[in-house]
Amino acid sequence: MEVDPTTLTILGIAAGILILTGWVEQIYKGFKTKSLKDVSRFLMIFISAGAILWLIYGFIVNDIFIIGTNIAAIVLMMIVLGMKRRYDKKMEQ
Numbered sequence: 001m002e003v004d005p006t007t008l009t010i011l012g013i014a015a016g017i018l019i020l021t022g023w024v025e026q027i028y029k030g031f032k033t034k035s036l037k038d039v040s041r042f043l044m045i046f047i048s049a050g051a052i053l054w055l056i057y058g059f060i061v062n063d064i065f066i067i068g069t070n071i072a073a074i075v076l077m078m079i080v081l082g083m084k085r086r087y088d089k090k091m092e093q
Contacts, residue, residue: 012065019069023076036084037091048077
């Protein structure tokens with residue numbers, strides 16, 4: 001199936017926006033409530049590992065949309081993980 005470059009670009013941008021929006025919402029909610037107790041560390045570890053593998057794949061196939069989306073996803077996941085550690089420690093005290 002042939003897909004023209006414009007459609008492929010729109011598809012890549014839309015996919016990236018949809019994937020990253022979930023992390024932005026989680027960061028906003030966590031910052032507002034100062035709690036991320038319901039976010040599983042294992043979920044974040046597995047998603048991070050997947051994002052790293054997708055990033056490697058993106059570099060191999062030289063796809064800027066895969067590379068950019070996964071760099072942004074890794075950064076957002078690191079923010080969520082950092083917030084989770086910080087807020088979980090405060091809850092333990």
